[in-house]
Structure formats: C-alpha cells, structure tokens
Amino acid sequence: MGVPPSPPPQGRPVEGNLVRRLPKLLCSLLLVASGAPDTRSVTPLGQIVPAPASVRPGGEPYVISARTVIRVPGQSREARKARTAAEQLAGVLRPSTGYRLPVTTRGGRDGIVLKLGGDRGLGAEGYRLDSSRASVTIIAPKAAGLFYGLQTLRQLLPASVEKAERQPGPWKVAGGTITDEPRFAxxxxxxxxxxxxxxxxxxxxxxxxxxxxxxxxxxxxxxxxxxxxxxxxxxxxxxxxxxxxxxxxxxxxxxxxxxxxxxxxxxxxxxxxxxxxxxxxxxxxxxxxxxxxxxxxxxxxxxxxxxxxxxxxxxxxxxxxxxxxxxxxxxxxxxxxxxxxxxxxxxxxxxxxxxxxxxxxxxxxxxxxxxxxxxxxxxxxxxxxxxxxxxxxxxxxxxxxxxxxxxxxxxxxxxxxxxxxxxxxxxxxxxxxxxxxxxxxxxxxxxxxxxxxxxxxxxxxxxxxxxxxxxxxxxxxxxxxxxxxxxxxxxxxxxxxxxxxxxxxxxxxxxxxxxxxxxxxxxxxxxxxxxxxxxxx
CATH class of the missing domain: 3.20.20.80 (Glycosidases)
Incomplete structure (x- = not known):
C-alpha cells in the first residue's frame, strides 16, 4: 500500500516552499547544462581531522559508482598489508553504497588505486592522495601511509557512508591533491x-x-x-x-x-x-x-x-x-x-x-x-x-x-x-x-x-x-x-x-x-x- 503524502505544515503553503527551492533547482539545471561539476555535496580536501600537511584543490571530483574497483598491485609483504587496509575500507563502503567494490591486484588507472612508492621523504606514515574524474590514487612509501591515506579518503566521503544500510549517495571525492605526513612518530x-x-x-x-x-x-x-x-x-x-x-x-x-x-x-x-x-x-x-x-x-x-x-x-x-x-x-x-x-x-x-x-x-x-x-x-x-x-x-x-x-x-x-x-x-x-x-x-x-x-x-x-x-x-x-x-x-x-x-x-x-x-x-x-x-x- 502506498502512504499518502503528509499535509504541508500550517502557515507554509506548498507554493512558498517551491519558490524558496527555485534558486537551488535553477542552479542545478545550470550546472548540468554547462557541463560544470556539481561540487555542492563534496567535502573540501582540507576539511578533515587531523588537518593534512598540504592541500592543492582543483579539477573534477571522483564519483564512486557500481563500476568502481579498488586496485592494490603487487605481492610484497607491504602490498599484502595494503590489501588488508583496502578490504577494511571496502567493508565500510559496501553496506552504505550497495556496490561490490572488488579489491584486485590487477593494475589499472581507474577506480581507487593504491601504490607503494613515491616520495620517500614522506617517511613510513606519509602519503599523497590524488583525486580526479577518473580515479583516486593513493601513493605511499609504506603500507602504513596507504592505510592513513584511506582514512583520509573515508572522511572525504559523506558521513552517511558509515551507515550499515544502503544510502542514496552520491559518493563524491573532491578533486585535487593532498600531500601528508605526521608531525610526531x-x-x-x-x-x-x-x-x-x-x-x-x-x-x-x-x-x-x-x-x-x-x-x-x-x-x-x-x-x-x-x-x-x-x-x-x-x-x-x-x-x-x-x-x-x-x-x-x-x-x-x-x-x-x-x-x-x-x-x-x-x-x-x-x-x-x-x-x-x-x-x-x-x-x-x-x-x-x-x-x-x-x-x-x-x-x-x-x-x-x-x-x-x-x-x-x-x-x-x-x-x-x-x-x-x-x-x-x-x-x-x-x-x-x-x-x-x-x-x-x-x-x-x-x-x-x-x-x-x-x-x-x-x-x-x-x-x-x-x-x-x-x-x-x-x-x-x-x-x-x-x-x-x-x-x-x-x-x-x-x-x-x-x-x-x-x-x-x-x-x-x-x-x-x-x-x-x-x-x-x-x-x-x-x-x-x-x-x-x-x-x-x-x-x-x-x-x-x-x-x-x-x-x-x-x-x-x-x-x-x-x-x-x-x-x-x-x-x-x-x-x-x-x-x-x-x-x-x-x-x-x-x-x-x-x-x-x-x-x-x-x-x-x-x-x-x-x-x-x-x-x-x-x-x-x-x-x-x-x-x-x-x-x-
């Protein structure tokens, strides 16, 4: 059985609500028509805890979708640790997104990509996160850095991603680059x-x-x-x-x-x-x-x-x-x-x-x-x-x-x-x-x-x-x-x-x-x- 719509609250006619919503609706239509990315539901790269060491915003956001794959190439001990962290992230995201989010060792440039390497000056716990329309790539010298990069990625997603039931999304990650390392060991x-x-x-x-x-x-x-x-x-x-x-x-x-x-x-x-x-x-x-x-x-x-x-x-x-x-x-x-x-x-x-x-x-x-x-x-x-x-x-x-x-x-x-x-x-x-x-x-x-x-x-x-x-x-x-x-x-x-x-x-x-x-x-x-x-x- 369908549930009948609730009556509008007293003193707030439906027309008034529609008028108030028109600017937002027009804004969305203009964004779609222009092809510009809609960033209203995106957490800015620097708005996380702890604050990252360096943030360079820019570009289109990455959107996690039903096609997203989490890639962790390599067979080393560090790579195996990174796959454990990737599986943990997938375990958080799957219930709320409803997506499969398979973790694979196959290489590729799309999806969520974890790579060992990069700037060794970042130390054992530092990482760099690059987000673009095609992918989110986290690169770090050690598995610990990849783990911390994934915690950053998690915070860049809407809070509803933490829920145990499927949520509507969208699941956007702001475009740009975070370069990060800890102050204290x-x-x-x-x-x-x-x-x-x-x-x-x-x-x-x-x-x-x-x-x-x-x-x-x-x-x-x-x-x-x-x-x-x-x-x-x-x-x-x-x-x-x-x-x-x-x-x-x-x-x-x-x-x-x-x-x-x-x-x-x-x-x-x-x-x-x-x-x-x-x-x-x-x-x-x-x-x-x-x-x-x-x-x-x-x-x-x-x-x-x-x-x-x-x-x-x-x-x-x-x-x-x-x-x-x-x-x-x-x-x-x-x-x-x-x-x-x-x-x-x-x-x-x-x-x-x-x-x-x-x-x-x-x-x-x-x-x-x-x-x-x-x-x-x-x-x-x-x-x-x-x-x-x-x-x-x-x-x-x-x-x-x-x-x-x-x-x-x-x-x-x-x-x-x-x-x-x-x-x-x-x-x-x-x-x-x-x-x-x-x-x-x-x-x-x-x-x-x-x-x-x-x-x-x-x-x-x-x-x-x-x-x-x-x-x-x-x-x-x-x-x-x-x-x-x-x-x-x-x-x-x-x-x-x-x-x-x-x-x-x-x-x-x-x-x-x-x-x-x-x-x-x-x-x-x-x-x-x-x-x-x-x-x-």
Whole structure:
C-alpha cells in the first residue's frame, strides 16, 4: 500500500516552499547544462581531522559508482598489508553504497588505486592522495601511509557512508591533491582496563574509532590495585584471583593469552602498535593479594575495589620480587611484537625514594634483557632512566626540573598533561562521568596547546609524541568510553599529526563539528560541547 503524502505544515503553503527551492533547482539545471561539476555535496580536501600537511584543490571530483574497483598491485609483504587496509575500507563502503567494490591486484588507472612508492621523504606514515574524474590514487612509501591515506579518503566521503544500510549517495571525492605526513612518530590513546575490565570486542571498537583519526599507538593499562588483566602462566593467580574484581566490586575479568594475541592482531591490521603496561612498584594491590610472598610481611591483603591511590608497593628488598618481575616481563615481551613495555612508576607513595630508585634500576634492566624499550610515567625521571627510555608526562605545569634534565640528557617524552588530554577529566561540573582533580577540560582547552613547546626549556626534538589517557574509575561501558573520548580524542590526534601551521582553534572547531554526523552514523555517543558549532545546533 502506498502512504499518502503528509499535509504541508500550517502557515507554509506548498507554493512558498517551491519558490524558496527555485534558486537551488535553477542552479542545478545550470550546472548540468554547462557541463560544470556539481561540487555542492563534496567535502573540501582540507576539511578533515587531523588537518593534512598540504592541500592543492582543483579539477573534477571522483564519483564512486557500481563500476568502481579498488586496485592494490603487487605481492610484497607491504602490498599484502595494503590489501588488508583496502578490504577494511571496502567493508565500510559496501553496506552504505550497495556496490561490490572488488579489491584486485590487477593494475589499472581507474577506480581507487593504491601504490607503494613515491616520495620517500614522506617517511613510513606519509602519503599523497590524488583525486580526479577518473580515479583516486593513493601513493605511499609504506603500507602504513596507504592505510592513513584511506582514512583520509573515508572522511572525504559523506558521513552517511558509515551507515550499515544502503544510502542514496552520491559518493563524491573532491578533486585535487593532498600531500601528508605526521608531525610526531607517537600518537597514542590509553585505555585503563584495570579499574573496570573491557572485553576484547570493546577494545576492538575503540581501536576502530581511534584509527580513523590516524592514531598509531594503543597503551593498555593492564594492572592496578583493582585488577590484574593479563594471564601469566608462571603466576596464574594474578589473573584468576587478582583479576576477579574491579572498582565497585563487579566481576572483573582478564585476557587469556589468545585474547591478547587477538587484540594485537586486530591492532596490527590497523597500523596500531600496542604498548602493554604493568604498573610497579605501586598500584600493585591485585598482585599483592594474589601472592602473599610478594608482601614484605608475607601476608596477602584483601582484594581492593575502591579508588584510592598510593597505598600499595611491591617489596623492594625481596629477591622474589625480581623473580616475579622477570617472569611477567618475559611472558609479556614474548607475546608483544611492539617496541615498548610500560612499567608505570607513578604514585609510589608507599615506597621510599631510595627504594624507588633501586627498584627502577632493576626493573628497567629486566625490560632491556627481553629486548624492549622502557616506558614509564614521568616519575621515572626522578630515578635514573636507562639510555633510550621514554617518560610519559602527566603533570599539569610543564616545569618539573627532573623532566627537563632527563629530556636534555636524551630521554624522549610522550606528553599527556592531565589538565589538557586526560580524557577522563569532566568537561564541566555537570558532566555525569569522570573525575576533576586536574580541573574541568572542555574541548578547546584539550586542543589549544602546543606539544612542542609545553615542557619549558626542553628542545622540541625531545618530544616523541602525545597520548590521550582514559582512566576508568567511573567508566564501565563503551558508551562511557565514547562520551569521554569524543570529541576530545580527535584533537589529540590532530596535535600528534598536523603541522604547527595548521593549529588554529577556529578552523579546527568547524572541521570537528563536521565529524558529528559521522559519529552519529557510527553510533558513537559523543559529548555535544557548546564550544563546537554542531550541524543543526
């Protein structure tokens, strides 16, 4: 049965609506008659997040159609990685467009073409995207660059392309050229799975969201007072007992080694390196509760479900402590293909300074023994960072002398200032989730600072990159993660990727607003900040 048309709204005659539409209709007719491209539904090349390094618009748009093929020539290992990325893009586009979009190794100049090569000066993650009437061609020295070029292509398409049902289109990509490369090598997001446990599928969902914005590092906070989240064969009670609860007393959980491998595989397919963290010597109550011998008095404390910090510590003088660390680091290093292993080191209030320094000397040596680069919270700079160590800064002032001295001596810094990019900080006093010990952090405050100049008297060359941590004392669902991460996480990504010349709040807030419909299409529950001119607001 047909559905009868709705009556026109009161006070707005049909004729009036037609008169108002006539200019648009005439414009469309003139465009068709003249043969000029209709670019009204095309996203300008530069209106993406993160802002690209260089944009040269021009020419007709490319239109994805039923005839579009995705071409990834070559049989090398890098080419196979690029085909994985192409299949991921096709998986996004097929439901909404209704097109087959086959991925092929056959050469050709039409369709969406991925090529390895081009300007090696773009580095491992840079790319060039050329869009014309005949094709969209992405060329990059490495598969990572092709992956990031595809994320740019995805954002250049209408937001409705993200939907799981067929949409009307059209699917146009603006004509011109983007040449792009990241400012920093390390662009990270941290997820605390210790205070509240998140499943493999929940972690994958967050991975998909962060990689859309060219984030390349996932830091997993795997242990804390409230829960131990990774299986360790040589110390099995860490997971089975230490992982059996969480903040508030819920059931907790942990990743088996196969679970962890699946997270690593999924991340690697999206050019994401996983950095596992085992926090020590503090934040260790879950471990201390699991094994009495790790305590100086030989007595295991009860499991902990609160949110206080600084009360727990491994027993620094005991030899068994370092047997424990050696076993845990060895098993985690064997599982983890990435370069880094994070040993925490923050808020060790129950450990004397002398014990802390002695402990960090031994813990860092164990990480090096198993071929990994040490990462620690910036309190590590108050001890003796080993050569090549990375310190993660989470302060709020940027003036700590030990951090400055360590950076000048060669320690690289990842910046996570809590009053800027701790994603668990409340937006304002009415935010229902999160904490506020570092203040309220609205979208502009999170975005409007320069990582290259944040730590006073420190050379910008010491800055490895940025990371947005998301602590989970108050977060227990994917909706919670998304509400606190969006819209601030894309700003972290832009700080890490875009050149300083692109750093402009007014431009950014407009580009960020255009992401709102995309998040809605993806089902992301984001905070509608009044600082951002969201569409329809």
């Amino acid at each position: 390390y662009r990270g997001a941290m997820l605390d799975v210790s205070r509240h446990f998140f499943t493999v599928e929940q972690v994958k969902r967050y991975i998909d969201q962060m990689t859309l914005y060219k984030i390349n590092t996932l830091h997993l906070h795997l242990s804390d007072d409230q829960g131990w989240r990774i299986a360790v064969d040589s110390w099995p009670r860490l997971a089975t007992y230490g992982g059996s609860t969480q903040v508030g007393g819920g059931p907790g959980g942990y990743y088996t080694k196969d679970d962890y491998r699946e997270i690593l595989r999924y991340a690697a397919d999206r050019q994401l390196e996983v950095v596992p963290e085992i926090d020590m010597p503090g934040h260790t109550n879950a471990a201390l509760a699991s094994y009495a011998e790790l305590n100086c008095n030989g007595v295991a404390p009860p499991l902990y479900t609160g949110t206080d910090v600084g009360f727990s510590s491994l027993c620094v003088p005991k030899d068994v402590t370092y047997d424990f660390i050696d076993d845990v680091v060895r098993e985690l290093a064997e599982l983890t293909p990435g370069r880094y292993l994070h040993i925490g080191g923050d808020e060790a209030h129950s450990t004397s300074h002398e014990d802390y320094v002695a402990f960090m000397d031994k813990a860092q040596a164990v990480v090096g023994k198993y071929g990994k680069t040490v990462v620690g919270w910036h309190q590590l700079t108050g001890a003796k960072p080993v050569k090549g160590a990375v310190a993660q800064y989470w302060g709020t002032a940027g003036t700590e002398q030990e951090v400055v001295d360590a950076a000048k001596a060669g320690t690289k810094l990842v910046l996570s200032p809590a009053n800027r990019i701790y994603l668990d900080m409340k937006y304002n006093e009415n935010t229902p989730l999160g904490l506020s010990w570092a203040g309220y952090v609205e979208v502009r405050q999170s975005y409007d600072w320069d990582p290259g100049a944040y730590i006073k008297d420190t050379p910008s060359s010491a800055i490895l990159g940025v990371e947005g941590p998301l602590w989970s004392e108050t977060l227990s669902t994917s909706d919670h993660i998304e509400f606190m991460a969006f819209p601030r996480l894309p700003g972290v990504a832009e700080l890490g990727w875009a050149p300083p010349s692109a750093h402009d709040w007014e431009s950014y807030r407009t580009r960020l607003a255009a992401q709102g419909p995309r998040w809605e299409a993806l089902g992301i529950d984001y905070y509608r900040s009044p600082q951002v001119p969201w569409p329809g607001k």
